[in-house]
Amino acid sequence: MKLWTLAGLALLLGGCGAVKQLVEPKPEPVRLGVAAVPAQRLVPGAALTVPLSITRPEGVDDVRVSVQSPDGDLLAVSLQGAAGVSIRAAAGALPQGLVPVTVTVEGGGQTASTRIGVEIGTRIAAEFARFNAVRAQAGLGAVAFDEDASMNCWLHGRYSVVNGVYGHNEDAALPMATPQGLSCAANSNLSWSVQRASELAGSTSATDTLFSVPFHAVGMLHSAQARVGIGSFARRSPDVGGPNGGGPNDEGYVQTGSGITSIRPDGAGAGQPVTFPGNGRETDMGQYPGGEWPNPLTPCAGFDPRRTGLPLVASSRVHGDTTATDATLTLEGGGALEVCAFGSTQYVNTTDSPGNYPGGPRSAQDIGRSILRGYGAVFVIPRSPLVAGQTYHVSVTVNGTPLKWSFRTAATLRAQALARPAERMWVR
Structure with missing residues (x-):
């Protein structure tokens, strides 16, 4: 009976021109993230809700989501649970943009964020x-x-x-x-x-x-x-x-x-x-x-x-x-x-x-x-x-x-x- 060693197997495969890696690399761990959101447009006084897509690492259940407007008098923002952001333009807002609304997610010792650009008017x-x-x-x-x-x-x-x-x-x-x-x-x-x-x-x-x-x-x-x-x-x-x-x-x-x-x-x-x-x-x-x-x-x-x-x-x-x-x-x-x-x-x-x-x-x-x-x-x-x-x-x-x-x-x-x-x- 002939015993095949790992080294011998590698040599045989190499002789056939097909040396392959026998140990697959470990996949990169999933990190906390929030997907980019395309720019939005509002007329003064109008509101919209933007859905969020959040990626959670395995075993991280407690994810905190926050949203911030750079000017609350211009754009009022609030969370709709963890699934979306509500954005409302002030009734007297002047045409301008893109106003950056920042969404931040935290959990498992990690932090991720994205900005949503909002145009008021055209x-x-x-x-x-x-x-x-x-x-x-x-x-x-x-x-x-x-x-x-x-x-x-x-x-x-x-x-x-x-x-x-x-x-x-x-x-x-x-x-x-x-x-x-x-x-x-x-x-x-x-x-x-x-x-x-x-x-x-x-x-x-x-x-x-x-x-x-x-x-x-x-x-x-x-x-x-x-x-x-x-x-x-x-x-x-x-x-x-x-x-x-x-x-x-x-x-x-x-x-x-x-x-x-x-x-x-x-x-x-x-x-x-x-x-x-x-x-x-x-x-x-x-x-x-x-x-x-x-x-x-x-x-x-x-x-x-x-x-x-x-x-x-x-x-x-x-x-x-x-x-x-x-x-x-x-x-x-x-x-x-x-x-x-x-x-x-x-x-x-x-x-x-x-x-x-x-x-x-x-x-x-x-x-x-x-x-x-x-x-x-x-x-x-x-x-x-x-x-x-x-x-x-x-x-x-x-x-x-x-x-x-x-x-x-x-x-x-x-x-x-x-x-x-x-x-x-x-x-x-």
Whole structure:
């Protein structure tokens, strides 16, 4: 009788080319968890119940569930047993979102949580649709919606408006500061506005403004961008204050703080060259709205921010210094129009105050040059607003290489500036 040892069996199997692991690995133990919940939408005064799916480890019967709203006056929340969460929007709630509702489960020495993003009204949906529509004007594809980043930007918008602090940073000692809000501040284009409450519901003012100010538009015009977070906080206020002053809030004005994520210059990497508007494309934007930091008009002597045309963008997506020369803008069948063109080596700004960034203040000139360098970009800015229903031809030499493209303006152009004296929009 022949005795087979385990080693001998392994050798025989190996000779057949089929060595197998004889001991199966142990499965990972089940951990306590709560499944992600997709974003929800409520109209003011309405309520909904969101079901929860909780995973329990074996032998853990006592699981505690809690739910928290970041603003109980805006969103009231309560548990429906352990199976669901009830969320109600205040009757007078302003359009905003995504407001993060946090669900936490605890048991067996473990803790897990998830956030439910809640949009009040339809403003965020409108901003997202507009974001992809403007990217199409540059010939770029649509991106997906990033719920988590959108919740972070609502948190930073609240921090900014409540504290009257405007920048790409958060002070942990101030009310409403959060790590998630700081993440939005450091990775997003930021805007703040004062506008009529009655016009906020369908407003796309954050997207329209950020695409019409060049230092912020260029990062949202990257072919590699796959997702975007859009968050906006809104509140009524006794005044219409902010960086541009204030006054009595007797006309139903509200303050908003918004963030839209983009690919930052230091993480842009290579991508397809892009112009905005794109070659052969049509745009419904025609004017620079003012309010951008860094100010793009400091190299453009005599340009009035209230009467300047839409800044045109050309980006090679190759990191490095840029110089713009021999820039022209002509109407088809017409004459040349006055423009101001510059790249990273030509941008000068000694008037704007420094910006508030993680790590400390940075000068406007330094930020402006780093953006142009990071995206390999130049800007061509018309002295006067573009005219509806026209074809424009652009020519500019970038680092010694001529670049030409053409675009059309729509029959009707969107208003790019808030019209009333009390209204404000500023961008960081």
